[in-house]
Amino acid sequence: MELIIAFTIGAVLGSFYNVLIHRLPRGMSIVHPPSHCPNCKTKIRWRDNIPILSYLLLKGRCRYCAHPIPLRYLLVELASGLLAVLCYLKWGLSYELLIFYFFFSALLVASVIDWETFLLPDSITLGGLVTGLVLSFFRRDISPWESFLGAALGGAFFLLIYLYYTRLRKVEGLGLGDVKLMAFIGSFTGLYGVAYAVGLGSVLGLLYAFPIILKNRNLQFVIPYGPFLSAGCFLGVMLDLKRFLVNF
Structure with missing residues (x-):
């Protein structure tokens, strides 16, 4: 149960990391506007914003315009969830867990941005x-x-x-x-x-x-x-x- 909780928290944070990956290189605000489809600009409802599950249910496409959602969104959420589990297994529920999860999460976001944009x-x-x-x-x-x-x-x-x-x-x-x-x-x-x-x-x-x-x-x-x-x-x-x- 503890590992499931760690993975869930990590996956939820991974959804936010996808926002950072998309918006930081473009100089966009990370809080406004709310999450939306980059193609049709339709606001994404909560049911379509559930980490991992929504991507699978939508089959990797926007509900409204059927535009493909990059696989990167799913992979980052999975990676963040697994990262939380690995950090928990290594450091337990401790101060070090928070520090290294933050550190590795920053490296994850930076790496994906660098991979996509140099x-x-x-x-x-x-x-x-x-x-x-x-x-x-x-x-x-x-x-x-x-x-x-x-x-x-x-x-x-x-x-x-x-x-x-x-x-x-x-x-x-x-x-x-x-x-x-x-x-x-x-x-x-x-x-x-x-x-x-x-x-x-x-x-x-x-x-x-x-x-x-x-x-x-x-x-x-x-x-x-x-x-x-x-x-x-x-x-x-x-x-x-x-x-x-x-x-x-």
Whole structure:
């Protein structure tokens, strides 16, 4: 029952995350107007706004104009529900549960936005950075010094990579959004989280890009880096790789 409750709360919040994903890159208000079909502009009634269930009952289409609803809406709600369950299983009903669910939810929203638009909103990255630094004063698992050091070194490392590409090679190897994202990740997880994001994120990115390289037989393509950095950090934290690294 506890896991069902956790999943339900996560799925409900996932419905709100879909609002953020759609509206933040477009500079729209997240509270007005109410949820509506982007195609016919009809206001969505409560019965058509039940997470996961409504998408399945409507067969992925608007009730009024039959316009397809992107599969992303269902996937984000499912991901948010599963995220809540995983966080509950790892941290129980605790302060850490709330902190890490908020952190991973922000990474989820940022990753989907980056995947769709190649943008990482400052409201998430910089807002998350400030939040991570402030929360470090009230956490038991990380000190303010560790939070600040993780944010500073995570952001600085990627800033150097950004400057190398833009100033020396005259191309954009990665964006400033990735720099801010790494500072955000470091503020919540310290240097270990930065290591997870860079190490595991690079491996995941390479696994995704390798088939594209083989198909196109060149390196002239662009993929968003944010989702892979976020996934790397998520895996490292959930698998508790800090213990492995410390013992190693």
